[in-house]
Amino acid sequence: MATIKILDAAKDLEKRSKDLFERIKQRQTDISSMLQNVRRFESSVMEKEQAKKREREEREKQERLLEILASEVDLAVHAGDEEHPLVFDDQARPVHVTQTADGLSQTESKAGALQPPAGERREKKEEIEQFIPDIPGDQPRHDTQSGSGASSASGSARQTAREKTEQPRRLKKDYQIIKPAAETAGQQRQRQGGFQQSARKDDFEPLFSQGAQQQRPRQTGLQQRPSQLKGAQPSARKDGYQRHSNLPISIMPPVNKEKVSNYDPNKSAYARNYDTDKKTRSKKAILKESIPDAKFWDDDAPMGARRRKARKQTIQHKPEPVIIEKAVITSNTITVKDLSEKIGKPAAEIIKKLFILGIMATINQEIDFDTCALIASDYGIELELQVAKTFEDVLQESSEDYDDEKEQVKRPPVVTIMGHVDHGKTSLLDAIRHSSVTEEEAGGITQHIGAYMVSCKGQSITFIDTPGHEAFTSMRARGAQVTDIVVLVVAADDGVMPQTKEAINHAQAAGVPIIVAVNKMDKPNADPDRVKQQLTEYGLVSEEWGGDTIFVPLSAKTHTGIDTLLEMILLQAEVMELKANPNRLAKGTIIEAELHKGRGPIATVLIQNGTLKVGDTIVAGIAYGRVRAMMDDRGRNLTQAGPSQPVEVLGFSEVPSAGDILNVAQIDKLSRHVAEERKDKIKAEQIKNLSKVSLDDLFSQISEGQIKDLNLIIKADVQGSAEAVRQALEKLSNEEVRVRCIHAGVGAITGSDIMFASASNAIVIGFNVRPDALARAAAEKEKVDIRLYRIIYNAIEDVQNAMKGMFAPVFRENEIGRITVRETFKVSGIGTIAGAYVQSGKISRNAQIRVVRDGVVIHEGKIASLKRFKDDVREVAAGYECGIGIENFNDIKEGDIVEAFVVEEVER
Known part of the structure; x- marks a missing residue:
């Protein structure tokens, strides 16, 4: 009965859990839709703000243009284009400029209605010249160019010269005067007539017309106009002369001074080059632009570079936010910073969500994929795991x-x-x-x-x-x-x-x-x-x-x-x-x-x-x-x-381990990358296990008390033998003594092995290998015990007896001499005879010998024959040569070392 109740309770709990999961899922869906609505509302608000900004800028632009038009200084602009070419004649064409509520409008009057004929214009010029005093240097510009100091030539002569010249090159736009909005009646009458400039050559002469201004100099470019005057009041001139009081301002003669012309006579049509796209600015606009703006002020700049020239501001449109719907992660774990870059969200928000989930994380801390997927789902982003292939995977494929x-x-x-x-x-x-x-x-x-x-x-x-x-x-x-x-x-x-x-x-x-x-x-x-x-x-x-x-x-x-x-x-x-x-x-x-x-x-x-x-x-x-x-x-x-x-x-590159799988790599560098990847993996596992082993050893030593360790360093000829000796000796551990192999390697016993054994108080066991000269000397100096074996039974028995304290009679090898094989001779019926040189000690006829090649013992036996020249001898001392034959061994080669030794029992 109790079991039935428990099962019912479990089913009820399961049902509630499913309902809870459904509600959580629905809540996540609602939150995702709400976030999408918020993002859409944010985008619409930004668009409205940008539209208001554009309207405000257009309004400021119109106000600025009206301010320029209301300034007190005339602005020279260009008018006319290719569709409405200019009509060049001797008479200037007046242009009326009026201001309306919508802007500016100009009307052009008929040329014939306002311009007098050419003969009447010449008569008026002669009347004006009667009132001009004889001022030296006030000669017309065309007289200096022609080299004559006389007065201007007659109108007919000018007309004839003008007809002989080439047709002038038409300017793209008409040259007009835009008058300010607020002017007096006299100024309006003075400004009503504009003028058109015809192309000229060396016979250029200024033309006077009603409402004309001063004669323009021959230099290219626009010259500053005289100041506005009221009535016929005289005005002071820069050269000290005053205008004639009886002359009206409208027909005031120009004051010409001797100037150097920039005119090039080699040009066929010398006309002013105006920048049609450039708009001139008034003094008020220039003054306003010269004032440093706060946005262009740099406090960190040097003293002379703090004031920057205001530049024309361009409208910078804020980029629309990019909506990320899916992201891919290539590893099982990822840092908070990388996750924020993947899903396009601030790291602070991600850390806040992790804190809500009960995870205390920093910006550089790694989190697993499941947690990343949970956070991304809150933003409506789908997270996908695609683990990147390692070099090992590429090799296996x-x-x-x-x-x-x-x-x-x-x-x-x-x-x-x-x-x-x-x-x-x-x-x-x-x-x-x-x-x-x-x-x-x-x-x-x-x-x-x-x-x-x-x-x-x-x-x-x-x-x-x-x-x-x-x-x-x-x-x-x-x-x-x-x-x-x-x-x-x-x-x-x-x-x-x-x-x-x-x-x-x-x-x-x-x-x-x-x-x-x-x-x-x-x-x-x-x-x-x-x-x-x-x-x-x-x-x-x-x-x-x-x-x-x-x-x-x-x-x-x-x-x-x-x-x-x-x-x-x-x-x-x-x-x-x-x-x-x-x-x-x-x-x-x-x-x-x-x-x-x-x-x-x-x-x-x-x-x-x-x-x-x-x-x-x-x-x-x-x-x-x-x-x-x-x-x-x-x-x-x-x-x-x-x-x-x-x-x-x-x-x-190094000795591989027995049992490893050998693969051939298609790419040369792939093998190195795979080996390095495996090394890093092994090193990471060793570091991970090192702390655990050290901690376990600490507690085990405390619990075991005064336990004794027998440290061993094993060197063998091949990897498999070293591994086998290590396993066999470590099995001999008991409650009192623990056998630990602190190092097992392949090759001859070297000086570094002796120093390692001295530092760790270990015994060196050599299996089918011999110590070199440096290792032997270091062992005598450091008092390190070296045991050499060729059969694994002997190594196991010696370690067992040492641990039990029951030692059998110990035999010690005393080396009596070493010889080096310099040459070999094959004798029929006998075998191979080695010609050798005694390096140290002596070689006795009844001594036992071992043949060492590249630090590895390849044979142990007895001497079959020992001769010096053709005589049999019992022994050969150091520094002499001899011939030696070895029983049941003919594979002796040049460079082999033959060690002679005797076995003696050591008293205990």
Whole structure:
């Protein structure tokens, strides 16, 4: 009953929640529509304001024009155009200008009604000249140009000269006088007649007419008119003379002074050039414009630049607001400032809305996309998330499998041999390859992955040999991930062991078919039926017992059953129909990687698809580069490698990690960008985890009390071995002592490793590597313990004994001498003999030796022969040369270092 009530209450709550969400959604819609109405009203108000502003400016413009017309100074303007050409004659054409309520209007009178004939005009001129006193220098302008000092010539002569001249060039506009609005009756009579100027040449003469003003000088441009006079009162002249009192103002003769003319006689039609578009301004307008305006005043400018000339103001229309309906964000988070720019809203408003939502944010703080979408919806803006592609995405898109079935061809199967330690995995591979791989492994145990390719009945098979020791779990997991078929090797005498179970789990997790190879059938206590019985517990039932798992009994030592195993592998591969496209960009997996002293970073790569060529741009993990060289498992140089082919690749910028995916980039710089992007991501994760780890360590140390740490620095020859040793040693931690590996790397032990160990009180463990001279000297100086191993069992046992306090007898190596190989000689029946020079110490015949090449131990053994010239000797001191032969080792090369040592037990 209570359950029913709870369900009803839950349904009721759900219904209420839906109603609430509906109301919230409706409220958001109402708010959005209200905001749109507000924006439209704001736009209409702005348009009205702009219209009022334009009307106000037009009104001010009209008032200004009326003010100019009401000024006391005449303004010279131009009239006439091409549609209404001017009529040039000897008589000026008076123009009447009147002012009306709507503006100005002008009427032109008939020329013949107001102008006297030419003869009467000449008579009036002679009468006027009688009243003019003889003033020196007051000669007409045309007399100075003609070089004669006599009076003006007769009217007929002037008429004849004027007829001979060329037709004058017509001006675009008529020249008129605009009189002020308020004038006396005499001034109106004086201003009623305008005049027209005809084109002239060297025989220019001033023409007098009724109401004419002073003679205009020959210079181009407008000259200032005389001041307005009342009646016939005399006015003072600038040259000291006064006008004749008996002459009326209307016929007052001009006062000419000797001036230099700017007239150019070479011009055919010398006429005034007026700017028809320029309007003259009155004194009042000029004075008004000279007053500095507040908007043009600059307090920060220097003293002389504060007053600026007022410029003609142009109407600046305020841009209409842009309505944003949709915005796109390219990241999952965005700052408040960027969001305000995206949606076109002030950042202060966005911060206010965030505060209402309960989020305290600053302008540079990042907010997630959901919050951004909620804020944008309040403004009626749709926000869309389109995450920008990273370099990693571009690389993955270019390397995706878009293979055409027509281009796919059959590829060799990739087979991984897995099983428990010492069950004969490498011996089985050695029997398949007909080589001596096992002899090269220290103690007969495989230390790192080896990839090989063999042929069987005209078909190729790629084999990957993984370590069987428990410390190499990660290597076995990588081997199962890249393989097509797993060959599980089980010894017929031992049966299923712990690493056998782990190999089965890896193969089943990867979904890879398993072929069981029952090895060591040559031993008398071999029991294959017991092996079949044990494997049925893990779901591996043989075909003889009604299952689908292939069991192949064989002996790697006697090479029996090898051909049957290869046939079963090819049969299983044919059933699986393995195909790949060799015409696309290569893609593979890093099986193993190491740092070679002479060749740099080297990686063993298994090509899974496509073809890898020399010169391709590659990237694997955080390592990138270009393929400089490729070699197969037999050391032969290759120019290209196809699917399912293992190769050693040179050209990486650094040592890649085992298990990384290798991709070929179409663009050269893309590989570098991808590697840098991955580095930044790893660094960000490390920084993020660093604070957490430090805090956790702090609380753990407080809770654990006085816990002791055993710090280790591990250096190995390859990346996989360093990782395996690290995992194996860290598993040895107990309640009293905790084993911590503070650094694991690839390559020889260097001086920086010793200094790091000295600062952190750590022990240096070298796995298949040796310290260089600087590291050895630094270790003696800093008292740093260096432990060197070639078999992982010994490293684990020593650390366990050190932690438990139960130490077995300790043997210490005392180095007695070092020699350098300078040349090698091949002797038939004996092998390779090295000609060497003793650098330090001495070389004894019964001492043990190790061969070191590029900081890596490649062989340990005994001296087979030691000679000086042709004589056998027991020892050779420093500074002498010798010939040395090494037991069961002929791969000695020039430049190798041979260390001689003896093993002594250390007393405790």
